[in-house]
Amino acid sequence: MKLYEFEGHRILAKAGIESPFFIVCSSIDEVKQARKRLKFPIVAKVQVLTGRRGKAGGVKFFTKEKQLLTFAKEHFGQDFMGEKVRFVSLSQKVEIKKEYYMSITYDTVKKLPFLIFSFQGGIDIEEIKKKDPSLIKTFDIDPISGPKDKDLAKFFEQDKTVLADFALRLWDAFSRYDLRLIEVNPIGLTADGYLMAIDAKIILDDAGLLRHRDLDILPKGAISAIPTDREILAKKIDEDDYRGSAGSTFIEFDGDVVVLASGGGASLLVMDSVIDAGGRPANYTEYSGNPPAEKVQKLTKIALDREGLSGCLVAGAVANFTDIYETLRGFIEGLRQVRPKPTYPIVIRRGGPRQEEAYEMIKKVAKREGFDIHLFGPETPISVACQKMVELANDYKIRNPKLES
Amino acid sequence: MAILVDRETRVLIQGITGRSGVQVTSELLDYGTKVVAGVTPGKGGQEVDTVPVFNSVSEAIKTVGEVDVAMVYVPPLSARAAAMEAIEAKIALVHIFVEKMPIFDVACVLSAAQKAGVCVLGPASVGAISPGEGKIGSIGGPAPDNVFSKGPIGVISRSGGMCSELGLLITNSGFGQSTVVGIGGDLIVGTTFSDLLIEFEQDRDTKAVVAFGEVGGSSEIEVARLIEEGKFTKPFIIFLAGKFAEKLPRDTSLGHAGAIVGMESTMAQKIKALRDAGAIVAENFEEIPDLIKKAVG
Numbered sequence: 076m077k078l079y080e081f082e083g084h085r086i087l088a089k090a091g092i093e094s095p096f097f098i099v100c101s102s103i104d105e106v107k108q109a110r111k112r113l114k115f116p117i118v119a120k121v122q123v124l125t126g127r128r129g130k131a132g133g134v135k136f137f138t139k140e141k142q143l144l145t146f147a148k149e150h151f152g153q154d155f156m157g158e159k160v161r162f163v164s165l166s167q168k169v170e171i172k173k174e175y176y177m178s179i180t181y182d183t184v185k186k187l188p189f190l191i192f193s194f195q196g197g198i199d200i201e202e203i204k205k206k207d208p209s210l211i212k213t214f215d216i217d218p219i220s221g222p223k224d225k226d227l228a229k230f231f232e233q234d235k236t237v238l239a240d241f242a243l244r245l246w247d248a249f250s251r252y253d254l255r256l257i258e259v260n261p262i263g264l265t266a267d268g269y270l271m272a273i274d275a276k277i278i279l280d281d282a283g284l285l286r287h288r289d290l291d292i293l294p295k296g297a298i299s300a301i302p303t304d305r306e307i308l309a310k311k312i313d314e315d316d317y318r319g320s321a322g323s324t325f326i327e328f329d330g331d332v333v334v335l336a337s338g339g340g341a342s343l344l345v346m347d348s349v350i351d352a353g354g355r356p357a358n359y360t361e362y363s364g365n366p367p368a369e370k371v372q373k374l375t376k377i378a379l380d381r382e383g384l385s386g387c388l389v390a391g392a393v394a395n396f397t398d399i400y401e402t403l404r405g406f407i408e409g410l411r412q413v414r415p416k417p418t419y420p421i422v423i424r425r426g427g428p429r430q431e432e433a434y435e436m437i438k439k440v441a442k443r444e445g446f447d448i449h450l451f452g453p454e455t456p457i458s459v460a461c462q463k464m465v466e467l468a469n470d471y472k473i474r475n476p477k478l479e480s
Numbered sequence: 481m482a483i484l485v486d487r488e489t490r491v492l493i494q495g496i497t498g499r500s501g502v503q504v505t506s507e508l509l510d511y512g513t514k515v516v517a518g519v520t521p522g523k524g525g526q527e528v529d530t531v532p533v534f535n536s537v538s539e540a541i542k543t544v545g546e547v548d549v550a551m552v553y554v555p556p557l558s559a560r561a562a563a564m565e566a567i568e569a570k571i572a573l574v575h576i577f578v579e580k581m582p583i584f585d586v587a588c589v590l591s592a593a594q595k596a597g598v599c600v601l602g603p604a605s606v607g608a609i610s611p612g613e614g615k616i617g618s619i620g621g622p623a624p625d626n627v628f629s630k631g632p633i634g635v636i637s638r639s640g641g642m643c644s645e646l647g648l649l650i651t652n653s654g655f656g657q658s659t660v661v662g663i664g665g666d667l668i669v670g671t672t673f674s675d676l677l678i679e680f681e682q683d684r685d686t687k688a689v690v691a692f693g694e695v696g697g698s699s700e701i702e703v704a705r706l707i708e709e710g711k712f713t714k715p716f717i718i719f720l721a722g723k724f725a726e727k728l729p730r731d732t733s734l735g736h737a738g739a740i741v742g743m744e745s746t747m748a749q750k751i752k753a754l755r756d757a758g759a760i761v762a763e764n765f766e767e768i769p770d771l772i773k774k775a776v777g
Contacts, residue, residue, distance in 0.1 A: 077731055125729065157729070181583060183697055183744065186590045186668045218587040253582050255667070278731065283582035285557065297732065317555075320579070324735055326728070339665040339735030340639025340692055343721035344765060350724050359724075361735035363641070364579055365500075392641030393627055393648050395606050396503070396618040427644070428621050453627070453648055456766040 076279045076295050079122045081164050083275030085291070087259070090248035092241065094272045097166035106147045109165050110140055119143060121150050122162035124300045126276070127199065131156055136168060158300050169271060173234075174261035176200060177242065178276075179216070179249045188249065190214040190222070190242060192231065196261035214242075221246055234264065241270045252290065253283025281323070297326040308377045309360060312370050319366025319397070321374045330355030332468050333378045335371075335406065337391025337425070338363045341457060345390045348461035354468060357384060365397040368405030375409025379417060385475075386468035387421045390460055393453045394427025403433040407440055420467035421446060424460035426453030482610030482659045483634070483679040483686075484573065484601070485513075485549070489614050492540055492547040492571070493518045494562045495554035496528050500577070504553060504618050505529050511624060513614045517544045519565075537569045549616050552576045552602075559603065560585035567598045575616050576602030576670070583667055590670055600670025604736075606640025606662035619643055619662060631656020632687035632776060634680040636673055638665040638736060642692040646768070650690065653769030655776075658686040665694070665736025673699045677712040687776045688715040690768060694736060695722030698744040704753035715775035718754060719762040723747055 078086075084094040098109040099122070110117065121133035128134060133155060137143040143165075150160045174196035182189045193211050195203050203210050214230050216222050227239035241262060249257045258276040265271060279292070294310070296302035302310070309322030332349060334356045336342035342361040349356050358378055362371055379387060389406055391397075403425065410417065423437065434450050441448040449467065451460040491508065495501045496518025506529050508515050515531050517540040524535035534540035541547065550566035552559055552574065559578040566574045567589070574593065581603040593600045601608065607617015612630040619640065620628055627648040633655050637643045640662045647660055661676055663669050673691060680686045689712075693700045700720070706712050725734055725741050732741040745753075754761050760775065762768050 181587065181668055183668050183699075183738075184702065186587065186670075188584075188587055218584065218591050250584060253584050255583060280583045281733075282556065282580045283584060286582070299729075324733065326732070336735075338639050338641030339739060340637055340642035340694060340721060341645065342735045343694055343725070343739065344642070344719075346724040347721055348765070356724075359734065363735070392639070392645035395621040395640050395644055396500070426627075426648070428623070453645075454652070456649065457645065458765045 076281055076284070076292070077124045078277045078279065078292065079124065079162065079300070080120065080275050081122060081162065082292055083277040084272065086248055086252055086277055087272050087275055090244040090251070092244050092248070092272050093269070094275070095166045095169045097164045099162050099164045100147070101162050103144065103147055103151065106144060106163065106165065110143060113165060113167050115139070116168040117143060118166050118168050119146055120164045121155050121160050122164055123155050123158045123160060124295070125156045125158055128156065161301065169263060169273070170266055171263035171273070172266060173264040175238070175264070176203070176260045177245060177262055178256065178258035178260070179245055180256040182215070185215060188216045188218055190216060194233070200260065216246065218250070221250065237264070237268065237270050252287055253280045254278065255280045297324060303327050305377050305380070309374060312373045316367070316370055319362065319364035319370065321362035321366045321370040322360060322377070324359070324361055326359040328356055328358060330357045331384050332386040332388055332464060333357045333384055334359060335375060335378060335387070335389045336361050337394065337397065337402070341390070341392040344457055345388070345461055348458040349388065349465060352462040352465035354461070354465035357381065362402065363397065366402065368401045368408065371402045371405030372409040375406050376412050379410065379413045384417070385419050385471045386464055387417065387419065388461065388464040389421070389423040389425065390457055391425055392457065394425070397427060398429055399425050399427050400429035400433040400436070403437060407437060410446065411444070418447065419471050420464070421448045422451065422460055422464040422467065423448060424451040424455060424457055482613055483676070483683050484608045484659060484661065485610050485616050486613045489514065489549055489616065490547045491515045491549045491551060491616060492537065493531070493551045493553060494537070494566065495552065496520055496531065496533055497523050497526065498553060500618070501553040502528055504551070505531055507618065507622050508615065510622070511615050513616065516547060537565045537571070541569055547571055549573045549575055551616060552578055554578060556580045556582070560589055563589045563600070564592060567592050567596050570596060570598060573599045573601060575605060575607060576600060577605060577607065577617055578602070579604040581666070586666060586668055590668065593670065601661070602664045602670060604664035604666050605669070606643055608659060608661040610659045611657055617662070619660065627651060628660060629656035632658060632685060633772060634658050634676070634683070634686040634689040635660040635691070636663065636676050636689065637692035638663055638694055638738065639692060646690055646692060649768055650772065653772065655772055658683060665738050667697070667738045667740070669738070672702065674702045674706050677703060677706055677716070681712050681714065686714065688717065688772060690772065691716070691718045693718050693720040693750065694739050695725045695734070695747060696740040696743045697738050700750040701745050701753050704757040704759065707757040707759060715760060717760045717762060717768060717771050717775060719765055719768060720747060720750060
């Protein structure tokens with residue numbers, strides 16, 4: 076989970092890394108109040124999850140209240156680089172002598188955390204890399220022992236005492252709070268020789284969140300800062316029940332075919348195949364790891380609870396250990412609760428433990444209750460079943476022209 | 481021959497008394513795998529399906545003798561301690577089935593394993609099967625013969641479901657598999673595509689390898705380098721999934737923790753690197769059997 080800058084500063088503070096004093100505002104009134112507690116010049120920053128907001132005009136210095144308020148009014152509730160702005164932070168401008176770059180993340184090839192450092196802070200690391208790769212230095216970290224003070228001092232050739240101290244604190248935050256990325260760009264060296272985090276970018280490891288229920292973090296959507304109602308509901312399914320997973324990843328699109336995929340790999344294949352066949356998925360989601368029927372039922376209900384649908388695709392690879400009867404029983408239970416009753420085609424393509432039993436059950440339900448369900452077993456490749464779904468959905472749209480609005 | 485697992489492989493299961501531990505024990509015994517011991521702290525002295533349960537890995541080894549593989553089937557936040565115990569006991573291969581293991585714990589386990597000279601498969605790995613020989617983990621579930629058959633094709637996927645899916649596709653087209661391995665979908669994993677290709681290169685039973693690649697990470701680029709350096713010389717067929725995701729914002733994670741949009745290499749970079757190196761990139765999933773036929777006749 077990606078964090079807002081101000082949430083990042085709070086985590087840095089827990090490791091003793093200072094930031095310029097800031098106030099987070101969510102309305103013009105709050106900006107007016109906050110500005111009284113600060114001296115001009117004031118730095119206003121739009122709080123969004125997308126990077127490079129500075130370049131896009133999301134970070135500005137102000138010497139007068141009027142301009143500051145205009146800036147705030149322009150952004151609150153408005154779209155900024157595809158994201159709705161909920162917060163603007165204000166802080167006092169700090170005099171900086173030098174700017175550095177430092178981050179810690181995982182090297183997926185070496186399978187180790189590593190620190191990235193540059194004396195050229197303040198600009199995007201990708202740009203520094205393009206300009207002159209020799210300006211970037213890396214330091215591999217043994218995750219069990221952590222970085223050693225004396226090795227760090229050797230690594231930073233200048234300002235080594237303060238930089239090694241900063242790196243140790245950064246590592247402390249990274250390892251203590253299960254972070255996937257911690258990036259401070261720039262780190263500012265103040266006139267009195269202290270280092271301050273002028274910015275903070277943090278990505279939490281979702282698998283580690285269970286250990287940090289005390290962190291005060293706002294819920295985030297799958298691809299934007301503000302989750303949709305369905306995303307919130309879907310995420311809650313896994314929070315309430317640890318068995319298997321269902322709905323942890325739920326991304327909404329404006330298509331008309333609901334996708335309930337199974338498995339991390341198969342779900343990607345399903346989405347690609349639907350799109351290649353000319354279909355428009357209404358969402359991306361995935362359930363796997365043998366979740367109980369209730370979890371699939373909840374996910375089904377959440378995903379199908381929307382208008383303008385022309386199909387529902389339940390597809391996954393041949394399961395190894397997921398009980399297909401249980402999960403499809405969950406799907407059917409969920410389907411029954413959807414109002415109005417779905418009349419669009421439903422394509423199911425599954426295989427694995429108890430699949431045949433599950434299909435017998437579904438055939439009976441479909442006949443008795445009048446659902447348009449098309450069943451495909453493991454002999455039909457996933458991609459072919461996805462093509463079938465798109466054909467059926469297109470037919471349905473032709474028969475129900477008012478869907479095309 | 482095959483890789484990772486054969487008829488003689490001796491297995492220990494950590495978390496054997498849990499729901500999935502009990503299930504996998506019976507599946508492995510049915511397949512003929514030698515499950516020689518189980519471990520659940522506090523439950524020593526019990527039995528699961530005739531397999532003796534011990535309180536610790538060291539106690540188990542003292543009683544039943546050396547084992548080749550430890551399988552970790554415990555809750556996510558206990559996985560680190562369990563895997564560390566197996567590594568300390570120098571068990572040659574530690575298979576971590578556990579999903580949703582925090583990445584920091586994974587890094588610690590892999591670092592300790594490397595120092596101890598222990599191999600790790602996973603986390604979130606469904607396991608490995610050498611059809612007709614043996615299996616570790618939950619691959620193929622209770623009925624592996626429905627999808628897997630003995631033959632000359634090595635199979636690698638991050639995803640457990642796609643291991644079975646590819647197995648079935650290959651079986652139905654008249655070929656079989658030497659070994660099928662699910663490496664797990666996490667950001668960092670103990671055994672990579674490249675590690676397995678080096679093993680498959682040595683394996684006389686493997687004539688070609690089929691892999692299922694995904695958006696995010698750079699394991700496919702590593703593979704391309706390996707082929708270019710001449711360290712893998714057999715036909716390599718790969719299908720890449722997750723094109724749709726490249727339109728999503730950077731850092732969006734999908735079903736697999738390691739499938740992160742914009743992370744390291746793009747799909748186009750992967751395809752180019754693989755093709756330049758001489759790998760066969762499948763455009764459609766269902767054309768894989770034809771590509772195998774062309775490659776190994």
